[in-house]
Amino acid sequence: MGRWCTAWRRAGAGAGRDRPTAPARPAVVTAVLATTAVLATTVLPGAAAVAADAAGAPAGYDFADDARRITGASTASDAEPLEAGSTYRGSLPRNGTLYYRLELDAASDAYVSVTAVPGPDGEVTAVDGIRVAVQDADGGSCSSDTATFGAAHSPRPVTARGMREITPGANRCQDPGTYYVTVERTRPKDSPPDDWDLELTAATEPRPRQTGATSAPETWNSASPEPLAGEPERRPGGRGFAHATAVGQGVWQDDIRPGQTLYYKVPVDWGRQVYATAELGGSGDASGYATSALRLALHNPVRGEVDDAAKGYTGRPTTVGLATLPPVAYANRYATSGQVGALRFAGDYYVVVHLAAQVADDFGEGPFGLTLRLRLGGTQRTGPDYAGESRPEGLFEVSAQDRVAAPESGTTGENRTMKAVAVAGIGTGSLLLLALALWTAAARRRP
Structure with a gap:
């Protein structure tokens, strides 16, 4: 105003x-045009990626625009706080463990995600990556998670998550007070020497007003559906979680280059199932081979990885698909399988596609045609009656605006x-x- x-x-x-x-x-007039420009960039997902490609910008990771700068401490006593609902940007050196602080109550589950972005020219091994853990004030472990680059040896953004859950009958990590998030590399001594950029998020989930089922569903529709047909609709992918392109059920098309990672977000309501496949077009040269070249992954609303799959590339068209996953349900958190447990809330899920940098060695710099097929199965259900608001607000729900922002392919x-x-x-x-x-x-x- x-x-x-x-x-x-x-x-x-x-x-x-x-x-x-x-x-x-x-x-x-200038003011009106400026507002129109803001409107265009807000409601046309992928517009920033198209502009970057047109300008010849290299493929990279786009950090959240509102990310705060934060420095990880070398000791717990010097740790800076992470506030629920906020996003941060920092860096991770080769050696040492970084500490961040959380102040938690005794009524909310807390989630922290850490995305590490190495330089595009660094050499990494299959077991290079990051480890994220949450500890209580006494150093007791609440959770630990690791993300590595995998068999492709391709530098890419890798994401690991930490969490503190309130669980009836549990003895550790249930009290209110100070907790610590630790971040380190999986191979501190032999990891690439360059600093890796970090994007960190913190979120909290309130408890339901009434206790429901305390065991995960044992059965669900595990049959693979028929491949989604139809003409692909062009939808350029985003370059990071915060800039992921909103899509719904449909067949979506884009181009991808070796070393590039594309992000799409899909609103998934309670009771719905996600099916996803990614298809890479042929190169015209079938004389080489790239290990685990095409990687497809699904992340939940707090960016925790649900499932991933990878396929080698010979220059011929190839397809990779996610496992058949259960419907989103609050009770999934009680499952012994981490894959099922990650499908514990509704909200924006992220489909992430990476093409290994090594593809360029045998098949050139591309771009290569990419087709993403997304199907939402199951039946929409009512979610839990939360006793408070999540941070950030609305994280674990699908709003009418979310549905409008993620159209199905074929929309006129x-x-x-x-x-x-x-x-x-x-x-x-x-x-x-x-x-x-x-x-x-x-x-x-x-x-």
Whole structure:
């Protein structure tokens, strides 16, 4: 509001002079165009990626725009706090363990994700990666998770998560107070020497008002569905979790280069199942081989990895698919399988596709055609009645706006435009109306 009022005051500043309103119209026109540009970049997922490709920018990871800078401490006593609902950016050296602090209550589950981004030219092994753990104030372990680069030996963003769960009957990590998140490399002594960039998020999930099932569902529809048919619709992938392209059920198409990682987010409600496959087009040269070249992964709303699969590449078209996963349910958290346990809440799930850098050695720099097929099975159900708000708010739900922002393929151009306007929301629309009103007022002031 202040920006528009400033433009209005400047427009009228010359009242009583020979040409009192000459600057008014250009100033407001500029403001309207600026708002339109914001609207376009907000409601057209993938637009930033298209712009980067057009400018010849190298493939990389796009960190969250609102990420705060944070420095990991070498000791717990010096650890800086991570606030639930916030995103942070830091760096991870080769040696040593970094500490961060959490202040938790006794009524919420807490989740921390850490994405490490190595340099694109570094040499990594299959077991290089990061380890993330959560500890209580006495050093007792609450959780530990590891993410490595895998058989492809391809530098890419890797994500591990830590968590503190409130579990009836448990003795450790149940009290309110100070907890610590530790981050380190899996091979500190032999890891590549360069610092790796980090993106960290912290979130909390309140408990339900009433206790429901305390055991995970034992059966579900595990039959693989028929491959989703239809003409692919172009949908450029994002370059990071915070800039993931919103998609729904459908067949989506993009180009991918060796070493590149693409991110898509899919709203998944309670009771729904996710099926996903990725297809890589042929290169025209079938004389080489790249190990685990095409990697497909699914991450949950707190960025914890649910499942992943990889396939080698010979230059011929190849397809990789995720396992048949159970429906999203609150009780999944009680499963002994980590894969099932990760499907514990509704919200935005992330489909992540990586093409190994080594593909370029035998098949060139590309780009290669990529087709992503997404299907949502199951039946939408009612989720738990939470006793409070998550942080960030709305993290574990699918809103009407989320559904509009993630259209199914085959949507007509007219409907797509209407959906884009809806996603922009009342706030952006109000700014446009205000801008036009100011423009009209300025025009009426002209002599």
